[in-house]
Amino acid sequence: MTKKYLVLALLILALVITGCTPNQKKDTEVVQNTEEEAKTVVIPSLQLDENYYRTLMPYEESASRGLVVSNLNTKYDMKEVELGLFRISQTEFSPDKYMFQEGQYLKKDTLQKWLAREGQTKEGLNPNDEGLTGEEKALKTPVYITHIVEQNYLEVVDNKARLAGVSVGLSLNSIYYYTKEEYGAVYEQALTDEQIKQNGERIAEEVVNRMRKIAGLEEVPIVVGLFKQNSNNAIVPGTYFEYGVASKGGNLSDWKPINEEYIMFPSSEAEKKYRDLNTVFSNFKRDVEEYFSNYTSVIGTGYFKDEQLQKLTIEIPIQFFGSAELIGFTQQLAGYMKANFPASMNVEIQVNSLDGAEALLVKEAGEEDAFVHIYNH
Template identity: 75%
Template sequence: MAKKYIGISTLILLLIVSGCTPSLREEPEVLQNTEEEAAKTVIIPSLQLDENYYRTILPYEESASRGLVVSNLATKYDMKEVETGLLRISQNEFSPDKYLFQEGQYLEGSTISSWLARSNQTVDGLNPSDEGLIGEEKAKNAPVYITHIVEQNYLEKVDNTVKLAGVSVGLALNSIYYYQKEAYGATFEEPLTQKQIEENGKKIADEVVNRMRQIEGLADVPIVVGLFKQNSRNAVVPGTYFSYGVAPSGKNVSDWKAIDEEYILFPTAASEEKYRDLDTIFRNFKQDVETYFSNYTSVIGTGYFKDQQLQKLTITIPIQFYGTAELIGFTQHIAGLIKTHFNPAMNIEVQINSLDGAEALLVKKSGEEDAYVHIYTQ
């Protein structure tokens, strides 16, 4: 695919987005895409919702491999995290203040599918050959290591043009290989060691970058590569990226950096063992929630940790309420419990849901004592 250059032609009025606190920019910029002599008008939005969010060019262009993530990853949690986690990694190399985001435009769906195959299935297959192997032999000697590749493009405005400035790719790697000893038989699990995952992930990353350098437009741009360790099929929290490296312009990855991230479910034996103090706080909060109404299902928390420090705690409370006044009273009670139980330094989000959908949302940001409360109305 040819490298994209976009020339600025004019300006339009400010787009107004309600309910946001954007960075100050007076007007969005209307650009003209002149690739392959087919002029196409695109826009750089004027508003940046948050310093951690990238602006995207409009109209939004979907990934060239859109849809593959659904078939290639086992859980909805990994489907989301493999993309959002890569966005976090990319911020280390491509600042949201300077760069624009675009979904991957260079790796076609057919290309990724061919790369994800076994080497005896396609000439480009990145997974080991299973020729002559069956069942447990295959699991022990030739497990599938990589199951998905996600691409993100980062654009930079230079003078009066916007062009590709860098690419990030996330490699989703198995932590467990599932197999059957006989057709239509029971499914067995073969856990992969961290050493297996990391060594094969880095080897695959080198090959992926080498191949990307052969694609027109990608020979000289920096490429960020993240290694994502998927969670098990029955997990209710996502896996995480555990390492990333940067391939400088025209080169391969020269250095890898470890990433210490994890998602922990509360309250569980794992949360009690690893984060005892927070687990105790959560259990006390849960107990107080349960004393208010008996017609609830459960209170579940998901903590996102970086370098073993809590970054955000998301709490889900399913309910079976029957009246608006009851919902308002319960939500007010939850707002009080958040203030009572959790440290002001914590980022807390509480989602109150029913069978009809979202009922209320409470958000307490770090440094704030009181939570922002929104009750959904029909």
């Protein structure tokens, strides 16, 4: 099989990527007007893919950077709450027309006040729990919202970059964790889908009302997505289940459902919902474990939209002692990948060790052979 090499730089950012290539036209300098100042920024000339937003340079970090780590329970939700919001934003802000910038309007201290309980700050979006025990809090006043992520979308008019729209993702608890006594055992209280939906929509309306009072956000369209977090011990992320749009200067309109889910392979859930795919994955897993049975495990995560597989990501943790062994294992993986997965599937395999990433194999839908990259070789 012919081996192809995938440039690592293409994988640094999942949805927001900028760059340049030889013989490209010159990047464009424009003026960005902010509330504080007007400054010169650069728009990269190259858009690598129609699904990628170009970003203004120099890159501006979010005004609330760092909160996602402390507010969300798993690394999987931390990633998906942002990437899922990109997908929603693409339906309202086309990457062909708009550019991306991390959120600049919702400051860290503002969000901390909003995410608190009413009894802690007057701006708190979560219910007051004063006088209640841990179990009473879980039943009557659980914490509903844990994080708010903001994304800004800009357009260029008369050589000036200006804010054209904002997307915000509201991360909502699916399980409320509590203790009955200080330093006691941790208990779980599951929130119903109806609880999550009703309180998410209520909070979203209040968030939009507050954002309209922030200088610069009075008239721009605001997209709000509702994200249902997964449990603390989950190894797949939660998903957005609906979104609404507040038009220029307006309030939120009708909510639009989103049918997305992440399924672990192999699993009883995968066997129940996607039996054929679970069998295909199990056969691949068997082949891999026969090759290196002593210290290899294979875990897959399928991303589904409208019950159709969009991408299957496979993680294989390994412990190798030499480059030749790694190369041989990667070659075997490429063969098993071709033999087990149909050409119509979008599959990515990540081989990792304690030292970090070791190899990457990517087979896009419609391709029989995988792109292969072995790191540091």
